[in-house]
Amino acid sequence: MKENIxxxxxxxxxxxxxxxxxxLGYSPIIVxxxxxxxxxxxxxxxxxxxxxxxxxxxxxxxxEVSDANIFTSTEILFINxxxxxxxxxxxxxxxxxxKVILFTTGFRLFEAxxxxxxxxxxxxxxxxxxxxxxxxxxGEDARISSKPMEAVGFVHCVGSRDxxxxxxxxxKVCCITAVKQAIEMKKKFPEAMxxxxxxxxxxxxxxxxxxxxxxxxxxxxxxxxxxxxxxxxNIEGKVVVKAEDTLxxxxxxxxxxxxxxxxxxxxxxxxxxxxxMISLQTxxxxxxxxxxxxxxxxxxxxxxxxxxxxxxxxxxxxxxLAEARSAALDIHNxxxxx
Amino acid sequence: MRERxxxxxxxxxxxxxxxxxxxxxxxxxxxIRIIIxxxxxxxxxxxxxxxxxxxxxxxxxxxxxDCLLHVKLWKRNKxxxxxxxxxxxxxxxxxxxxxxxxxxxAPHRAKLxxxxxxxxxxxAEDDSTMGGAFFFFLxxxxxxxxxxxIALAIIKRIHSKFFGMRxxxxxxxxxxxxxxxxxxxxxxxxxxxxxxxxISGGSFLTKSLNSVFHAFLGNHVNMLxxxxxxxxxxxxxxxxxxxxxxxxxxxxxxxxxxxxxGVKIRHPRKGYAEAEVYACPSxxxxxxxxxxxxxxxxxxxxxxxxxxxxxxxxxxRIEEISDKCLLCGxxxxxxxxxxxxxxxxxxxxxxxxxxxxxxxxxxDTDALVRECSFGGQEDGKVLYFAGCMTALTPQIRKxxxxxxxxxxxxxxxxxxxGGICCGRPMLMAGRFGPAEEMIRKNTEIIRAxxxxxxxxxxxxxxxxxxxxxxxxxxxVIHHTGxxxxxxxxxxxxxxxxxxxxxxxxxxxxxRGCGIYDEPRAVIAxxxxxxxxxxxxxxxxxxxxxxxxxxxxxxxxxxxxxNALNNLTKASPDSIVTACPLCLxxxxxxxxxxxxxxxxxxxxxxx
Numbered sequence: 001m002k003e004n005i006x007x008x009x010x011x012x013x014x015x016x017x018x019x020x021x022x023x024l025g026y027s028p029i030i031v032x033x034x035x036x037x038x039x040x041x042x043x044x045x046x047x048x049x050x051x052x053x054x055x056x057x058x059x060x061x062x063x064e065v066s067d068a069n070i071f072t073s074t075e076i077l078f079i080n081x082x083x084x085x086x087x088x089x090x091x092x093x094x095x096x097x098x099k100v101i102l103f104t105t106g107f108r109l110f111e112a113x114x115x116x117x118x119x120x121x122x123x124x125x126x127x128x129x130x131x132x133x134x135x136x137x138x139g140e141d142a143r144i145s146s147k148p149m150e151a152v153g154f155v156h157c158v159g160s161r162d163x164x165x166x167x168x169x170x171x172k173v174c175c176i177t178a179v180k181q182a183i184e185m186k187k188k189f190p191e192a193m194x195x196x197x198x199x200x201x202x203x204x205x206x207x208x209x210x211x212x213x214x215x216x217x218x219x220x221x222x223x224x225x226x227x228x229x230x231x232x233x234n235i236e237g238k239v240v241v242k243a244e245d246t247l248x249x250x251x252x253x254x255x256x257x258x259x260x261x262x263x264x265x266x267x268x269x270x271x272x273x274x275x276x277m278i279s280l281q282t283x284x285x286x287x288x289x290x291x292x293x294x295x296x297x298x299x300x301x302x303x304x305x306x307x308x309x310x311x312x313x314x315x316x317x318x319x320x321l322a323e324a325r326s327a328a329l330d331i332h333n334x335x336x337x338x
Numbered sequence: 339m340r341e342r343x344x345x346x347x348x349x350x351x352x353x354x355x356x357x358x359x360x361x362x363x364x365x366x367x368x369x370i371r372i373i374i375x376x377x378x379x380x381x382x383x384x385x386x387x388x389x390x391x392x393x394x395x396x397x398x399x400x401x402x403x404d405c406l407l408h409v410k411l412w413k414r415n416k417x418x419x420x421x422x423x424x425x426x427x428x429x430x431x432x433x434x435x436x437x438x439x440x441x442x443x444a445p446h447r448a449k450l451x452x453x454x455x456x457x458x459x460x461x462a463e464d465d466s467t468m469g470g471a472f473f474f475f476l477x478x479x480x481x482x483x484x485x486x487x488i489a490l491a492i493i494k495r496i497h498s499k500f501f502g503m504r505x506x507x508x509x510x511x512x513x514x515x516x517x518x519x520x521x522x523x524x525x526x527x528x529x530x531x532x533x534x535x536x537i538s539g540g541s542f543l544t545k546s547l548n549s550v551f552h553a554f555l556g557n558h559v560n561m562l563x564x565x566x567x568x569x570x571x572x573x574x575x576x577x578x579x580x581x582x583x584x585x586x587x588x589x590x591x592x593x594x595x596x597x598x599x600g601v602k603i604r605h606p607r608k609g610y611a612e613a614e615v616y617a618c619p620s621x622x623x624x625x626x627x628x629x630x631x632x633x634x635x636x637x638x639x640x641x642x643x644x645x646x647x648x649x650x651x652x653x654x655r656i657e658e659i660s661d662k663c664l665l666c667g668x669x670x671x672x673x674x675x676x677x678x679x680x681x682x683x684x685x686x687x688x689x690x691x692x693x694x695x696x697x698x699x700x701x702d703t704d705a706l707v708r709e710c711s712f713g714g715q716e717d718g719k720v721l722y723f724a725g726c727m728t729a730l731t732p733q734i735r736k737x738x739x740x741x742x743x744x745x746x747x748x749x750x751x752x753x754x755x756g757g758i759c760c761g762r763p764m765l766m767a768g769r770f771g772p773a774e775e776m777i778r779k780n781t782e783i784i785r786a787x788x789x790x791x792x793x794x795x796x797x798x799x800x801x802x803x804x805x806x807x808x809x810x811x812x813x814v815i816h817h818t819g820x821x822x823x824x825x826x827x828x829x830x831x832x833x834x835x836x837x838x839x840x841x842x843x844x845x846x847x848x849r850g851c852g853i854y855d856e857p858r859a860v861i862a863x864x865x866x867x868x869x870x871x872x873x874x875x876x877x878x879x880x881x882x883x884x885x886x887x888x889x890x891x892x893x894x895x896x897x898x899x900n901a902l903n904n905l906t907k908a909s910p911d912s913i914v915t916a917c918p919l920c921l922x923x924x925x926x927x928x929x930x931x932x933x934x935x936x937x938x939x940x941x942x943x944x
Contacts, residue, residue: 114926122732163892
């Protein structure tokens with residue numbers, strides 16, 4: 001079929017939607033800012049709750065879209081609204097006239113240095129969840145020493161559910177990611193003490209609760225309910241974390257070799273920029289605003305513009321996949337009705 | 339000149355006399371009330387200040403400059419300054435010259451209070467007194483000056499932007515009564531004197547008015563009603579005065595000697611606080627100054643409205659306004675009469691009753707003392723107190739420690755592993771008891787450490803250590819001042835770069851402690867210093883202040899954005915501040931790097 005479909009973003013949602021559209025007989029165009037496909041998933045090591053390697057999933061998703069037109073290292077310069085279609089101008093000089101645009105622009109990881117009290121960028125022993133995944137993948141990080149670790153800490157909700165950081169929303173996946181990463185660290189350093197500092201644990205997904213219980217029972221990860229108040233460095237080059245254990249009602253202080261900040265999902269400024277070109281609305285949390293947050297999450301207020309994945313709010317990988325499929329179907333129905 | 343009437347009296351002087359008697363009694367009673375309610379030592383200090391010729395001279399100078407000439411307003415806004423001084427000084431001169439006239443031409447009437455005011459009604463000109471033309475000219479001249487002031491006042495009321503004021507106060511009903519009666523006094527006087535100009539004589543204004551409108555003004559039947567109207571306008575103004583903002587005129591004359599005597603707010607409502615409240619002229623300069631003013635909903639939370647509610651004893655609103663304020667002190671800095679908006683609010687907060695009062699007396703200081711007195715007493719020992727805000731912005735502490743180490747200065751930390759709060763947050767909340775407890779504990783630790791210099795990174799701590807601690811023999815210094823001295827003494831050297839820095843004056847360091855030059859000197863040594871649109875004492879609060887007890891986080895964002903906008907006018911590469919709270923507030927929304935001075939010094943040290 002000759003109808004053009006532009007998919008902005010080649011992450012999980014973009015790839016899956018493209019794959020489904022190809023199966024429906026379309027040839028979608030994927031525009032990706034980075035030089036590779038896969039989005040955040042490409043940087044991840046393995047996924048909860050079954051420790052599936054992220055590279056397997058990325059490879060599978062990329063393999064499915066080999067028939068699509070893919071522009072990597074390409075950005076959207078502008079989008080014009082024509083009478084009943086859109087003119088999309090790309091940074092590689094190509095311009096596309098299309099009736100359908102799918103936003104799969106995803107999220108951005110919260111900039112952890114904005115929470116100064118946690119010392120990211122100040123102390124070498126403080127890293128983020130992404131840094132840790134990168135280390136799992138490559139084994140390279142100048143900040144992480146090769147010596148066995150004695151104690152590791154995870155801070156939940158860094159830049160999520162935090163009005164002061166400007167993000168009131170829950171990032172959904174950090175709780176379970178922290179549990180997963182804690183288990184992985186424990187596997188690497190069985191002798192180490194691993195602490196998780198949390199506000200509350202939102203174990204909503206399939207097998208999440210089992211995973212959490214296993215972390216406590218089988219791996220001995222210590223969960224401390226309370227926010228970290230401040231982080232400092234001691235003479236031996238370790239980080240000293242002060243927090244409150246709100247269950248015990250006492251302040252706690254632990255000395256750690258590594259502190260991992262579970263940076264949350266925030267709206268992607270690039271996504272907002274592109275959306276503003278065709279005056280799409282953003283919701284109160286900064287993410288793109290769906291036509292309806294229950295019935296019509298993949299539609300925008302404009303005809304022919306669709307959303308899938310984390311551009312409308314934090315989501316897990318299975319949720320994103322489901323939404324991408326749903327958006328593909330919506331697009332198919334929309335084109336049929338033209 | 340001769341008298342027209344043997345009695346030297348007419349019934350129309352009665353309203354004026356009544357008004358005058360009323361206002362004089364009111365002011366006298368009010369003054370006694372304020373003085374009696376001062377604490378005993380303050381009262382003593384107040385009376386003694388009149389015996390000190392230096393203070394007395396300052397009193398006189400301040401009263402002339404502030405109440406008559408409005409010098410501070412002139413400096414701030416020429417048009418506003420002219421408007422106020424023309425009315426105040428012009429009216430004052432009318433009264434003075436009026437008395438001189440009486441003294442010259444009818445000295446036997448000098449004891450009559452009303453005679454100088456209605457002089458031209460009671461006197462008639464004859465050929466022998468042409469010398470009076472000089473006084474007539476002066477009288478007409480000053481009447482014209484006052485009238486020009488009134489004209490400006492009317493324009494200001496209609497179109498405040500003409501005066502460069504974005505917003506002005508919304509007058510209360512009584513303010514309007516006072517306002518209109520004040521406006522009507524001088525045109526009525528002009529009219530009344532116009533009627534009598536052909537009898538009593540006049541000058542360029544009254545005489546010409548009489549000649550031009552001779553058909554009307556020459557008709558003496560209309561003369562008496564006009565003089566009645568003039569007297570009535572005076573009566574209305576005087577009687578309304580205590581209930582309007584114009585009460586600031588007499589109150590300021592009392593406030594100036596009180597302030598010069600060193601009297602401070604000791605009670606939220608009585609004594610000096612009351613004098614400040616009534617000295618507020620409702621000019622509204624604080625409305626544009628207030629950092630909360632970026633949102634229209636907060637206009638009624640400015641100092642001018644606090645004073646109005648305090649006069650009305652509206653407790654609910656007083657509490658709301660007092661709690662909401664960020665205590666940045668800008669209203670105090672710009673106030674032409676010296677109303678201390680921040681201190682007034684803290685005093686109101688002290689009235690609050692709390693169910694739980696924390697008890698800090700059981701805090702054991704032994705461990706803390708041990709930690710910072712390793713080296714024992716030694717001359718020139720530096721004790722570094724980072725404070726809780728610096729603990730939350732570790733980059734500052736790291737930079738300060740790094741500079742000290744590189745400079746080879748021996749120092750010990752007072753709160754490496756937790757310490758006691760400086761007490762300022764409690765003081766700001768008006769909870770003086772717990773604050774004093776903490777001040778006592780910290781004083782113990784500092785004394786025991788044997789240090790001679792107390793180094794601070796947080797202006798909030800710095801201010802309380804300066805103002806509320808008695809640390810004689812120990813120098814209290816903020817790191818900006820300390821680094822400045824290290825550079826000047828050649829102990830550290832900074833490499834100069836081409837980076838463009840803008841300096842944000844933190845409220846507590848700038849307006850609070852008057853430290854403006856040292857941080858600028860340090861920055862200038864490290865790079866190019868540019869100024870924000872509003873700086874020094876006009877600097878805009880970052881919005882993160884812990885002074886406010888109720889202001890929500892969502893409301894502060896607009897203030898931070900406004901402050902950032904002000905800072906980036908000269909498009910600097912980096913924003914520099916000297917307060918950990920400002921740093922973390924700006925860091926959240928800034929589009930360019932935000933740094934503390936210590937970080938710059940650390941980076942540029944060679």
